[in-house]
Amino acid sequence: MKYKVQVLFAIVLLLIGCVILAQKAEAAKDNHFVITYSMADQKDEAIIRKVQAMFSGYGKTTQISLDELTEEQMKEASHVIYIGFTKDLLAKNKLALLEDSHLPLLLMGQNVQQFSAFKTIELTGSGKISSVNHHSLDKQVNLLKIKKHAGDVKSTGLQFDKEWPLIIQGKNAVYCALADINEEVQQYIQPILFDLLHVKTTNEKQAFAVIGNINPQTPKANLKKKVHILRQHNIPFLLALTPASVNSGNKTVVQFEDKKPLKDELLKLQKEGVAFIASGYSGEYESGISQQSMEFWNAKTNSPITSLEPYKAQKMKTQLAFPSEKTFDAYRVEIGAIEREYTQQRIESSVNSLTNNGLYPIAFSIHNGAGSSYVYQEIAQHFSTYFGEVSFSDENDQNRMVQSTITRPKFMGGITVYPYNLQVINRVDYHAAMMKTMLDQLVTIDQSVAGLFIDVSDDYKDLETSLSIIRQYPQFTWLDGRNITASVHTKHITIKQNKRGEQQLDLQNKYIYKVKQELQNKPFEFVLWCLFILVLLFVIIFFINVLRLRFTLKKRLFEERKPHG
Amino acid sequence: MANILFYTSLILIWLMLLYHMFLMQGGYRHFKSYEKVIPEWEKKMIDLPTVSIFIPAHNEEVVIEQTLVAMSRLYYPKDKLDIIVIADNCSDRTVELASKFTEKYPFIRVLETKPPNKGKGKSSALNEALANSTSEVICVYDADNTPEKKAVWYLVMGLINDPKAAAMVGKFRVINAAQTWLTRFINIETICFQWMAQGGRWRWFGVATIPGTNFAIRRAIIEQLGGWDVKALAEDTELTIRVYNMGHHIRFFPKAITWEQEPETLSVWWKQRTRWARGNQYVVLKFLRHFTTLKRKRIIFDLFYFFFTYFLFFFGVIVSNILFIVNLFYNLHLSIGNVAIALWILAFLLFLGEVMITLSIEKNEMNRKNFFYVIFMYFTYSQMWIVLVVYSLYQETKRMIFKEEVKWYKTERFSQKDKGDHKDD
Numbered sequence: 005m006k007y008k009v010q011v012l013f014a015i016v017l018l019l020i021g022c023v024i025l026a027q028k029a030e031a032a033k034d035n036h037f038v039i040t041y042s043m044a045d046q047k048d049e050a051i052i053r054k055v056q057a058m059f060s061g062y063g064k065t066t067q068i069s070l071d072e073l074t075e076e077q078m079k080e081a082s083h084v085i086y087i088g089f090t091k092d093l094l095a096k097n098k099l100a101l102l103e104d105s106h107l108p109l110l111l112m113g114q115n116v117q118q119f120s121a122f123k124t125i126e127l128t129g130s131g132k133i134s135s136v137n138h139h140s141l142d143k144q145v146n147l148l149k150i151k152k153h154a155g156d157v158k159s160t161g162l163q164f165d166k167e168w169p170l171i172i173q174g175k176n177a178v179y180c181a182l183a184d185i186n187e188e189v190q191q192y193i194q195p196i197l198f199d200l201l202h203v204k205t206t207n208e209k210q211a212f213a214v215i216g217n218i219n220p221q222t223p224k225a226n227l228k229k230k231v232h233i234l235r236q237h238n239i240p241f242l243l244a245l246t247p248a249s250v251n252s253g254n255k256t257v258v259q260f261e262d263k264k265p266l267k268d269e270l271l272k273l274q275k276e277g278v279a280f281i282a283s284g285y286s287g288e289y290e291s292g293i294s295q296q297s298m299e300f301w302n303a304k305t306n307s308p309i310t311s312l313e314p315y316k317a318q319k320m321k322t323q324l325a326f327p328s329e330k331t332f333d334a335y336r337v338e339i340g341a342i343e344r345e346y347t348q349q350r351i352e353s354s355v356n357s358l359t360n361n362g363l364y365p366i367a368f369s370i371h372n373g374a375g376s377s378y379v380y381q382e383i384a385q386h387f388s389t390y391f392g393e394v395s396f397s398d399e400n401d402q403n404r405m406v407q408s409t410i411t412r413p414k415f416m417g418g419i420t421v422y423p424y425n426l427q428v429i430n431r432v433d434y435h436a437a438m439m440k441t442m443l444d445q446l447v448t449i450d451q452s453v454a455g456l457f458i459d460v461s462d463d464y465k466d467l468e469t470s471l472s473i474i475r476q477y478p479q480f481t482w483l484d485g486r487n488i489t490a491s492v493h494t495k496h497i498t499i500k501q502n503k504r505g506e507q508q509l510d511l512q513n514k515y516i517y518k519v520k521q522e523l524q525n526k527p528f529e530f531v532l533w534c535l536f537i538l539v540l541l542f543v544i545i546f547f548i549n550v551l552r553l554r555f556t557l558k559k560r561l562f563e564e565r566k567p568h569g
Numbered sequence: 570m571a572n573i574l575f576y577t578s579l580i581l582i583w584l585m586l587l588y589h590m591f592l593m594q595g596g597y598r599h600f601k602s603y604e605k606v607i608p609e610w611e612k613k614m615i616d617l618p619t620v621s622i623f624i625p626a627h628n629e630e631v632v633i634e635q636t637l638v639a640m641s642r643l644y645y646p647k648d649k650l651d652i653i654v655i656a657d658n659c660s661d662r663t664v665e666l667a668s669k670f671t672e673k674y675p676f677i678r679v680l681e682t683k684p685p686n687k688g689k690g691k692s693s694a695l696n697e698a699l700a701n702s703t704s705e706v707i708c709v710y711d712a713d714n715t716p717e718k719k720a721v722w723y724l725v726m727g728l729i730n731d732p733k734a735a736a737m738v739g740k741f742r743v744i745n746a747a748q749t750w751l752t753r754f755i756n757i758e759t760i761c762f763q764w765m766a767q768g769g770r771w772r773w774f775g776v777a778t779i780p781g782t783n784f785a786i787r788r789a790i791i792e793q794l795g796g797w798d799v800k801a802l803a804e805d806t807e808l809t810i811r812v813y814n815m816g817h818h819i820r821f822f823p824k825a826i827t828w829e830q831e832p833e834t835l836s837v838w839w840k841q842r843t844r845w846a847r848g849n850q851y852v853v854l855k856f857l858r859h860f861t862t863l864k865r866k867r868i869i870f871d872l873f874y875f876f877f878t879y880f881l882f883f884f885g886v887i888v889s890n891i892l893f894i895v896n897l898f899y900n901l902h903l904s905i906g907n908v909a910i911a912l913w914i915l916a917f918l919l920f921l922g923e924v925m926i927t928l929s930i931e932k933n934e935m936n937r938k939n940f941f942y943v944i945f946m947y948f949t950y951s952q953m954w955i956v957l958v959v960y961s962l963y964q965e966t967k968r969m970i971f972k973e974e975v976k977w978y979k980t981e982r983f984s985q986k987d988k989g990d991h992k993d994d
Contacts, residue, residue, distance in 0.1 A: 254572060262906070528576065532908045535583065539915055542590060546922030553929040 035063025035204050038081040040102070042070045042115070044090040050396040050403045052087055053377075053415045054185045055112070057394070058194065059085065061409030061451060062203055070098050078105050083201055088113035089183075108201040109177040114148060121174030126152040130183050133161030136170060136192045146183035155179065159196050173200055187405045187425070191445040194408065198450070205450035210410075211480035212422060213456045214391060216244035216283060217371070220258045221251070224266045226460050231273065233464055237471050241458075242485035243273065244283040244369050244391065247357035257286070257526075260361045271362055277505065279485030281391050282365035282492075285354040290314030300347060301374035306400055308376040309343050322399070336398075340378035347375075347382035355386075355494045364509060366490040366501045367391050367422075373404045377415040384417025389490040391422045391455070408445070408452045424457035428470045436473060443477050454480050571901040575892050579905075579912070581885030585877065586916055592769025593923045599768040600930045603823060610730040618729075620721060620785070621651040621704035625694040629712035630662040632830060637670040637677060639715035644722045652677040654712075655698045658688035691781075692797035692804040699788075699796055707791060711782040715744065716827040723825035724785035735817030736786040738767070738777050739825025742931075748833050753942050754950040755831040755838070757924060760934060764927045767821045776871050777821035779812075781805035782829060790817065803848020806875075810856050813868035839957065846961035847968075850879055883958045890955075920947055 037059040041052050056067050066077060070086070078084070084107050088094070091114055102109060103120060116122045128151040132144035137159050147161050147168055155172035161181075162168075171193060172179045178200045182189065198205065215230050227243075234241045249258045260267045274280065284299040289309060302309050305319035320339055326332040351368070358365055368383050373393025375383075383390060394413065397403035406423035413421060425446070429436050446452040454474065458467060474480070486505030492498070498510040523530045622640065626633055633654065640652050654667040656679055667679045680701055686693040695709065706728060708721055720739055727737035740763050746756035770776045779786075781804070791797075794811050801807035812819055832838035853875045895901060924943045928934040967973065 526906075529906055529908050532579070532905075532912060536908060536911050536915055539587075539590070539919060543915065543918045543922045546919075546926055550922065550925045550929065550935070553926070554935060 034082055035059075036080055036082045037063060037065045037085060038073070038077060038083070039065055039067045039085045039087070040070045040073045041067075041087040042090045042092065042094065042113075043087075044092070049398075051089070051112070051183070051185060053396045053413060054190070054405070055085060055087060056415075057396075057407055057411045057413040057421075058185075058190060058409075059083075059203075060412040060414070061407065062198075062205060065412075065414065067414045070094065073098060073101060075101060078102075078107075081105070081107055083108045083110070083203065085110040086112070088115040091115055094118050106176065108203075110197065110201055111177055111179045112182065116179050119174075119177060121177035122153065122155065122172070122179050124152060124154040125150060125172075125179070131163045131168070133163050133168065133170075135162040136160070136189055138162075139192055141186075141188050143186055143188065145186055145189050148181045148183050150181055153179075158200060159193055171196055171200070185405075187407070190405075191408055191449065195448050195450075207450055209446070209450075209452050209454070209479045209481065210483045211454040211456065211474065212483040212485070213239055213241040213458060214244050214281065214369075214424065215241055215458045215460055216281075216369070217246070217459045217461065218243055218270075218283075219246040219249040219287065220260050220263045220266065221249045222266060222460050224269050227266070227269060229464050230458060230460060230462075230467065233467055233471070234458075237475065239471065239482055240484035240486075242279045242281055242367075242391070243270070244281040245270070245358060245363065245365070246283045246285070246287045246371070247354050247361075248286040250286060250288070259357055260363070267361055267363075274363060277484075277486050279367075279488070279501070280358065280363055280365045281367045281369050281485075282351075282354045282358055282387075283369045283371055285350040285357070287371055290317075298372055298374045299350065300343075300370050300379045301376070301395070303374075308339055308378070308398060309346050310339055311342065312346055312349070340376070343376060343378040344382040347379045348386075351383065351386050352494050355492060355497055359497050359499075359509075359511065364499050364507060365492060366485065366488065366499060366507075367492075373406075380413075380416035380419065384419040386493055387491075388420060389422065389488060390416065390419045392424050392457075394421060394423075406455070408449045410451075410453050422455055423453065424455045426454055426456040426470075426474070428456075428458050428462040428466050429473075430463070430466055436469065439470060439473050443474065447477060447479055453483075571892060572905070574888050575905060575909075578885035578889040578892070579909070581877075581881050582889065582916070583912070585882040585885075586919060588874075589765060589769075590919065590923065592773070593765045593927060594769070595772035596764040596766075596768030597926060597930070599772040599821075600764060600823075606730070607726075607824065610726050613729050614722075614726055617646060617649055617725060618706050619649045619651065619704035620645065620706045620708055620725060621653060621698070621702040621788075622708045622710060622721065623653055623655060623695055623698045623702075624710050624712055624714075625655045625657060625691045625698075626659065626663050626667070626712040627657045627694075628659050628661045628663060630666055632713040633663055633666050634670075635715055636710070636712055637667060639717075640677065640710075641670065641674050642718055643716065643720070644718045645725070647674075647676045649704075650676045650721075651702060651704050653698050653702060654679045655682060655694040656680065657682045657686075657690075657694040657697075689799055692799045692801065695804075696796040696799070699791060705788055706785050707788055708785045709782060710827065711829060713830040714741070714782050714827045715829075716783060716825075720783060720825040720827055721785070723822060724783075727820055727822040727825075728785055728787065731820055733818060734820040735790040735812045735815070736779060736784055736819045737825070738779055738819055738821050739783040739827060740767075740823035741780065741783050741827045741829050743831045744828040745830055745833060750942070750945075751835065751838060751950075752831050752833055753939075754946050756934075757928065757939065757943060757946060758950070759831075760931050761924055761927045763821075763823065764930050765923070768823065770871070770874075771821040774870065775818055776813075776868070777809075777819045778871075779805040779809045779819060783825060783827040784819075786812075790815070801848060801851060803845055803852055806849050806852045807855075810852060810868060810872065813871075842954075842957055843961045843964065846879065846958055847965045849875055850962060850965050853879060879958060879962075883955055886955055887959065917947055920951075 039052065039056050039059065043049065043052070052067070056065050059065050063082070066081070068077065078101055084102055084105060086102055086109065094115065099118060111119060111122065114127065117125050128149045130146050130148050133147045134141055134144050147163070147170065150169045150172070153169060153172055155174040157169045158173055159171035160167045161170040168181070170181050178197065180193065180197065213234060215227065218227060247259060251258050260270070287299055289299050289302055290304065300309065302317050305317065307320040309317060310320050311317040321335065323329065323332045326335065355365060367389035368387040369390060369392040374395050376395070376398040393404050393406050394416065395404045406425045407421065408423070408425065411421045412418050426439060426442060427434055429439055443454060446454050456470070456474065486501070487503055489501065489503050491500045496512045500508040624636065637654070643650065654677070656664045656667065664679055664681065670677045671679055680698055682694055682697045686697040699707070706725060708724060710716060724737045724739055728734060741759065743752060743756040743759055745752050747753070767777050790812065793815065794808070797804045798807045809819060832841055853872060856872055857876060892901065921943055925935060925940065928939055
């Protein structure tokens with residue numbers, strides 16, 4: 005009898021355990037974040053993008069303005085995030101939509117007092133904080149200062165000597181007082197927010213390594229050394245290739261086909277299973293001008309690209325220069341079209357140049373990450389995967405940041421973004437302690453990813469040290485680039501890669517395309533080759549004629565000799 | 570800068586090569602068709618004009634006899650022929666040897682030049698003969714020439730049948746082609762010049778150049794022009810321009826053939842060709858300066874061709890050679906890729922192909938020996954021309970700056986005892 009009871013108890017426990025696990029597994033797929041917002045100013049768009057990106061790593065996100073939010077959308081949500089950078093009164097029905105959903109609710113912004121959970125909050129302007137939860141920040145961030153509240157403070161920020169509430173838990177809602185987010189702050193507040201909002205996560209953590217800044221002028225030895233070190237550590241890696249490089253001497257464009265030894269090395273690595281990332285086309289918008297090597301952003305004017313010809317490009321006008329938001333929006337769309345056209349040309353050139361050399365990229369990256377949402381959206385038309393930094397503002401390049409997880413930012417067209425949040429240590433501005441701090445933070449974040457960017461010109465000893473540091477964190481599983489599901493699509497080329505690393509290539513009109521590219525890149529040489537082919541045909545005809553004449557003349561000679569015997 | 574120079578030289582060289590490719594095809598077509606008119610033309614050879622043959626001779630004892638033997642055998646009514654050996658300041662046995670022929674043949678005479686034409690060169694000698702003759706047609710042959718029997722006959726035939734032609738130009742062959750490697754090269758060169766440059770230009774543009782020998786010109790024309798230019802080292806080219814400027818044309822009729830002796834040593838060749846190059850440079854610069862006053866625009870094109878050849882083309886070749894040599898020691902960062910090497914090889918193959926097709930026009934010239942000579946010629950003889958053109962330009966410039974007097978260089982002759990391949994048609 006006793007034995008039967010024990011067995012029954014064990015079965016019940018097992019069943020409960022299974023149910024819990026099943027629920028957890030089930031629930032982990034269920035995250036659907038509805039991010040809704042009210043904005044008074046275009047510049048607040050950056051924070052909305054950052055918030056959306058942060059949550060996109062954990063499930064589906066729907067980003068929609070509060071005015072357009074519907075009940076049907078709320079029914080599909082698992083969490084609601086409201087960002088309200090306006091002091092306007094919210095419509096009662098919208099307010100009710102948010103509060104009556106009984107979903108975990110995260111609030112940000114200036115009009116939080118309209119929500120019942122934070123009726124008593126009093127805000128007293130904004131200020132910059134220099135630390136969060138006693139962690140010093142390298143860069144201060146803006147905070148909305150809470151003078152009075154009735155909730156439970158879960159995080160604080162320090163301004164001079166005064167601590168201000170940063171995250172407050174209310175009844176069925178959480179308020180975050182940040183008016184701006186950077187990657188440092190996000191790493192501190194994310195675990196707290198996710199815990200308070202009961203976001204379903206898994207514990208897996210991944211790492212990946214990319215050797216970048218590889219262009220046709222890269223010494224082959226540098227690349228080989230880096231590859232050797234990574235292989236010694238059994239670390240899989242990807243290579244970020246910039247297919248064209250301007251020779252500083254004679255200003256001519258050098259491509260991989262001009263550097264056979266390097267090209268052969270890359271082909272060998274591809275054969276051995278290394279995946280490639282197309283890192284722009286030439287790395288520069290205007291050659292010889294930019295110190296920061298920006299290809300999709302005008303570094304000279306610090307604004308989006310406004311012309312296909314760099315020397316004609318002017319700084320993009322701000323909203324202040326326009327009488328109304330509508331006219332500015334129309335202007336922005338016009339500029340956006342130019343950006344998209346420019347980006348498309350660069351992508352086409354990059355992918356074509358690489359594929360013409362037998363190098364098949366599976367992702368795209370922008371060195372330094374500087375670009376507007378139009379650039380990213382165009383990239384998303386061609387690539388399913390992106391590596392690197394992302395700029396969250398269309399106005400300037402000061403809002404570049406990397407996430408701690410793999411994200412799918414909406415403003416980037418839903419492309420999957422793998423962040424570079426680590427780099428090789430050096431003696432100048434990135435010490436071992438900084439890398440360890442980052443890794444310590446990433447460890448606290450579920451589903452985080454440690455993305456190591458290795459510049460091909462980095463010191464190999466520094467690389468060894470960096471890898472040794474990362475290996476001290478066994479939580480991270482190294483990701484092989486060939487196990488990423490990715491696709492690339494241009495006018496003439498389609499590349500698909502599945503999880504098993506199998507690549508499928510579809511090249512249309514390969515030869516016509518190659519001819520067009522030659523004409524575009526080296527027109528004079530192309531003309532000379534045409535001349536060569538034309539004249540060669542004539543020369544062949546001449547020699548055939550010579551042979552023909554030789555045989556007919558010989559025949560004639562014999563015929564002439566006959567009468568004379 | 571190096572890139573600009575290289576691309577410029579590449580363009581100049583290839584423009585010339587493509588133009589010659591074009592000319593060669595014209596020349597070959599002319600070869601295929603020029604004899605077709607002869608049966609029709611023969612019908613008009615009834616009322617023949619009187620012909621004076623001028624043979625300028627300065628110390629030509631080595632060759633004058635064989636020349637006059639050939640002249641004596643000319644197929645033309647002897648009563649309408651007046652062969653004048655213009656003995657110009659001869660200190661050898663030229664007059665004595667020529668006089669033997671005057672005793673035997675009444676249509677051959679010797680005319681000794683007198684001041685102011687004495688010892689002033691070929692142009693002056695020809696002017697002397699012009700003043701001392703009356704024939705309707707004037708033919709000119711160098712003293713080393715042995716024309717074929719019907720050479721004069723064909724030249725006159727051309728003039729009769731083409732009334733608009735001021736002059737008729739025949740073809741010259743090398744009598745001592747087999748003598749040395751140099752004469753072999755010259756033989757190939759002359760065949761190519763005549764069929765490509767002369768034949769091709771005649772076929773496509775209706776233009777030909779008087780070569781200085783084996784040509785016939787109407788007396789009325791030469792008198793209208795005031796005779797030959799005594800200042801010109803290349804009096805034939807100079808005359809050509811003036812004839813065209815009058816509104817006439819010169820026809821290339823290669824049926825009229827003469828055999829002439831070419832230099833057998835480098836020094837003789839050098840001196841002769843320097844004179845020609847200087848002469849042509851003088852003519853080009855003389856007429857290009859006043860090209861707006863030239864009446865026939867077609868000749869401007871031809872003048873430009875000479876200018877291009879002697880100045881631009883050789884400039885391109887020299888610059889590209891210099892860049893090539895400098896690049897061996899110092900990286901000039903030339904952006905052009907392998908196409909440059911490909912074009913260099915192609916230029917050679919083009920030269921080889923064109924020359925072989927041109928050689929096929931002349932009997933027994935397209936053979937294995939000549940094939941290898943052509944290859945060898947590309948790397949030796951053709952390159953020597955570059956140095957020669959630069960040297961001649963230097964000499965001509967010096968003459969212009971220091972106002973030096975033009976000195977006529979007389980080509981040395983060599984004794985010939987059937988040393989070449991020459992047969993009458």
